[in-house]
Amino acid sequence: MIKLEAIYVLMGLLTGGIAVVNARDASNPRRWRNTLFWGVYALLFFAGSYLSDLVNGMLVLVMVGTAAAGLGQGTRETTSAADRLASALRHRNRLFIPVLVVPFATFAGSVLLKDLTIGGVPLVDPKQVTQIALGIGTVLGLLTGMALLRPPVSAPIVEARRLMDSVGWAAVLPQSLAALGAVFATAGVGKVVSTLATTYLPLGSPVAAVVAYAVGMALFTMIMGNAFAAFPVMTAGIGLPLVVQQYGGDVVIVTAIGMLSGFCGTLMTPMAANFNIVPAALLELTDRYGVIRAQVPTALMLLAVNIVLMSIFAFR
Numbered sequence: 001m002i003k004l005e006a007i008y009v010l011m012g013l014l015t016g017g018i019a020v021v022n023a024r025d026a027s028n029p030r031r032w033r034n035t036l037f038w039g040v041y042a043l044l045f046f047a048g049s050y051l052s053d054l055v056n057g058m059l060v061l062v063m064v065g066t067a068a069a070g071l072g073q074g075t076r077e078t079t080s081a082a083d084r085l086a087s088a089l090r091h092r093n094r095l096f097i098p099v100l101v102v103p104f105a106t107f108a109g110s111v112l113l114k115d116l117t118i119g120g121v122p123l124v125d126p127k128q129v130t131q132i133a134l135g136i137g138t139v140l141g142l143l144t145g146m147a148l149l150r151p152p153v154s155a156p157i158v159e160a161r162r163l164m165d166s167v168g169w170a171a172v173l174p175q176s177l178a179a180l181g182a183v184f185a186t187a188g189v190g191k192v193v194s195t196l197a198t199t200y201l202p203l204g205s206p207v208a209a210v211v212a213y214a215v216g217m218a219l220f221t222m223i224m225g226n227a228f229a230a231f232p233v234m235t236a237g238i239g240l241p242l243v244v245q246q247y248g249g250d251v252v253i254v255t256a257i258g259m260l261s262g263f264c265g266t267l268m269t270p271m272a273a274n275f276n277i278v279p280a281a282l283l284e285l286t287d288r289y290g291v292i293r294a295q296v297p298t299a300l301m302l303l304a305v306n307i308v309l310m311s312i313f314a315f316r
Contacts, residue, residue: 001121004128005049007135012045017157018164022074025161030072034165037066041172067169074165087149098145102137109133170273174226181229190236197238206247207311213238214307217258218265218299225271227262234258249314257310264306267299268292 019039022031040063048056088095110133113124124132142156164171184190193216203209216238220230239258243249266272269292276291287293 001125002123002132003125004131007131008045008049010135010139012042014042014157014160015039015045016042018042018161021158021161022165025074028072028074028165030070031074033066033069034071037063037071037169038164040066063169063172071165071168074162091149094148097148098141101144102134102141105137105140106130106134109136167278170278173273174228177224177226178228181224181226181232184229185232185236190233193233193237194241197242203242206243206249206315209238209242209247210249210310210314211307213243213254213258214261214303214310217262218268218303221262221265222269222271225266225269225273227259227266230262230265231255231259234262243310243314247315249310250316253314254310257306257314261303261306261310264299264303267295 015038019035019037019042022028022034022038025031028034040059044056044059051059110130113133114126114129116123146156197203197212197216201208201212203212213234217227217230217234220234221227224230235255235258239254240251243254244251266275270277270289276295277288280288280291285291
């Protein structure tokens with residue numbers, strides 16, 4: 001059976017490769033810090049499931065200390081700017097093919113793999129079908145890009161290093177914040193949110209509960225920086241006890257649209273640094289919050305649409 005550990009191995013190979021490329025890049029004055037940061041991250045992917053919580057925590061602290069000391073960025077590239085421009089002009093819209101392979105393969109895998117068995121044993125862990133399908137889709141996208149563009153064999157890992165060095169420690173935020181959300185949920189923050197909501201908010205109707213859940217998801221995401229971190233807290237506090245259990249909302253529709261409402265908050269917060277602050281730096285914008293300012297109108301409109309959709313379809 002293919003389990004989630006297979007995805008951890010792929011991520012370990014990626015981050016380990018980034019560490020190796022950093023170690024060999026003399027153009028980066030802080031290459032050994034980068035090597036340590038990504039090397040420890042790779043170790044966590046490879047062996048984190050087998051290490052104690054104390055050891056994992058100590059390794060995370062090593063990453064924090066290394067990032068706090070400051071990471072660097074090398075100048076090594078696989079191609080020149082002129083070569084990249086020539087390739088873009090030659091392939092044009094075909095460049096989107098490898099990118100599109102990822103979502104299509106993920107969707108197909110999510111549908112086909114969940115019922116696939118060998119000798120009566122599921123080929124893929126039924127609880128992790130989507131994540132594993134995403135990993136398979138990513139590998140297929142990589143192979144498609146290699147076949148289409150025919151770059152040097154080292155190009156994927158060298159360019160991955162370049163991108164990760166540009167993003168820096170913020171690349172770890174999604175995983176870290178998702179883990180923080182799980183910690184909050186285990187600590188009972190959801191119950192506290194539920195108590196505050198029922199005590200101080202007028203939630204006497206399904207629509208009011210939907211508004212509280214959707215807006216709460218967006219606001220808590222803005223605080224946490226990631227919808228995955230906000231989801232277990234707000235869903236345990238408002239989504240499940242009020243919208244689903246008290247008013248009979250469809251749990252699939254409520255949670256799916258609730259997550260989308262959280263993503264609306266992602267568009268409006270600097271806490272989502274890897275989405276909103278890093279792109280501004282990479283694009284060399286004079287306004288570091290320019291990305292957020294451009295996204296706020298869209299985020300508010302989408303949040304309103306999510307509230308309407310949940311109110312209409314969750315209670316049919």
